[in-house]
Amino acid sequence: MLVQATTDGPLRTGADTIVIGVFEGEDVAHDVGDGTLRALLESGEARRDFKHLAVAHAEGRRLILVGLGSREGFNGERARVAAAVAEGRARELSTRSLCWEVPHHVGEDVIAGLVEGTLLRAYRFDRYKPAPEKDRPAERLILSAHHEIAGAVARAALVTTAQNRARDLANTPGNELTPERLAAHAQRLEGVNVEIWDEDEIGRAGMGAFAAVAQGSLQDARMIRLQYDGRDDGPRLGLIGKAVTFDAGGISLKPSAKMEEMKFDMSGGAAVIEAIGALAQLQAPVRVLGIVGATENLPSGAAVKPGDIVRALDGTTIEVNNTDAEGRLVLADCISYARREGCERLIDIATLTGGIVVALGSTHAGLMCNDDAWAEQVATCAADTGELVWRMPLHAEYADMIKGTYAQLSNVTDRREATALTAAEFLHHFAGDTPWAHIDIAGTGWNGHRPYFDKGGTGFGVRLMVAVALRAGAAA
DSSP states (O other), X not given: OEEEEESSOGGGTTOSEEEEEEOTTOOOSSOOTTTHHHHHHHHTSSOOSTTOEEEEEETTEEEEEEEOOOSTXXXXXXXXXXXXXXXXXXXXXXXXXXXXXXXXXXXXXXXXXXXXXXXXXXXXXXXXXXXXXXXXXOSXXXXXXXXXXXXXXXXXXXXXXXXXXXXXXXXXXXXXXXXXXXXXXXXXXXXXXXXXXXXXXXXXXXXXXXXXXXXXXXXXXXXXXXXXXXXXXXXXXXXXXXXXXXXOOTTSXXXXXXXXXXXXXXXXXXXXXXXXXXXXXXXXXOEEEEEEEEEEEOOSTTSOOTTEEEEOTTSOEEEESXXXXXHHHHHHHHHHHHHHTTOSEEEXXXXXXXXXXXXXXXXXXXXXXXXXXHHHHHHHHHHHHTOOEEEOOOOHHHHHHTBOSSSSXXXXXXXXXXXXXXXXXXXXXXXXXXXXEEEEOTTTSBSOOSTTXXXXXXXXXXXXXXXXXXXXXXXX
């Protein structure tokens, strides 16, 4: 979808469908014809209640009137939701060119939200099953405002398009999106220095934890190293993503029910790749290193076995007591590598544990962090972007639970409790004292329940990580 901003009035844009929002206690800012929109409100067909829709026709255009609720409570997230419900109605009307009249006296968060909600709701993954003609989204989105908003609109469109690319990656089945093909996708990013390690190089480098996960598959693993330097100085942010392109659980085989969803187990890695690609397109003044561990986790005669002991990149020995707790093994070596490369702040993002889904559902991702100031920065950006996180505790008692019997660590605890927290403490061991945030997106990485998501991958984390990087760069 082509996205544009203009200071022309909506009727002068040539759009066939125009969306106008109205707040509680306010009237329509600019009516049309002989008072069509006011009459719609007075009749009760249109209301100012949040998300309420009504359609009128005037001056050869379709007009969608959207209730925005209270002005005081209208923020970026409410703008995303309002834009999503309007996009759905516009698609039912076979809209080809959609114009939003930007409400007066709103901030850039609302402007961005209107773009994001529209583009996220318009997304369709139709590579293997083309959408019906009647379900086609508009070809053009125009935001009409009295003042210049082109910069905010362009930034929001660029980052949201990157998020939709991450959704494409997540939705692609495992037979098509192998670790090798994910790496090839990353190599096509413009403005990013990309280096790829194959499975032999991973093993020779001493990444024994990562290599153990990969050894059961015929598909070679890849470590994807993405470097973007938008400035010569300042701290380097490390973004680490789990990209298990299909996770059958290894020898600790998962139940067959919904195993097809395990193609989504690379959602964290996809978010890292597309976030760094977006930062490069934005020419953001930041220094970022992305490390993505891409592999399959399958059972075979070559697969790592329960009880095997492996040695991680930093020398830590690990008992692999459950081969389905593989993501933390991949991330452990990637985190160690990012620290070795001089990253002063770290974020890892992964579909890591079912425990976080039990705790938080699909509304919040879990945030575990070893530094209060860093946690606050991540949580603030999460609130700004609507990619919400909820901080969960780290504690020495959780760390004790993943101490090994025959090795230094075990990749699982034998107690059926605090599974998301013990997984985080496992990763904490490798992050050490470097300010580090772990974001568990097992509940938010796919099948999101927001009005702007359909079934499938959500691309959760792209907007959040871009916001964190920009904030960190501005503070440097």
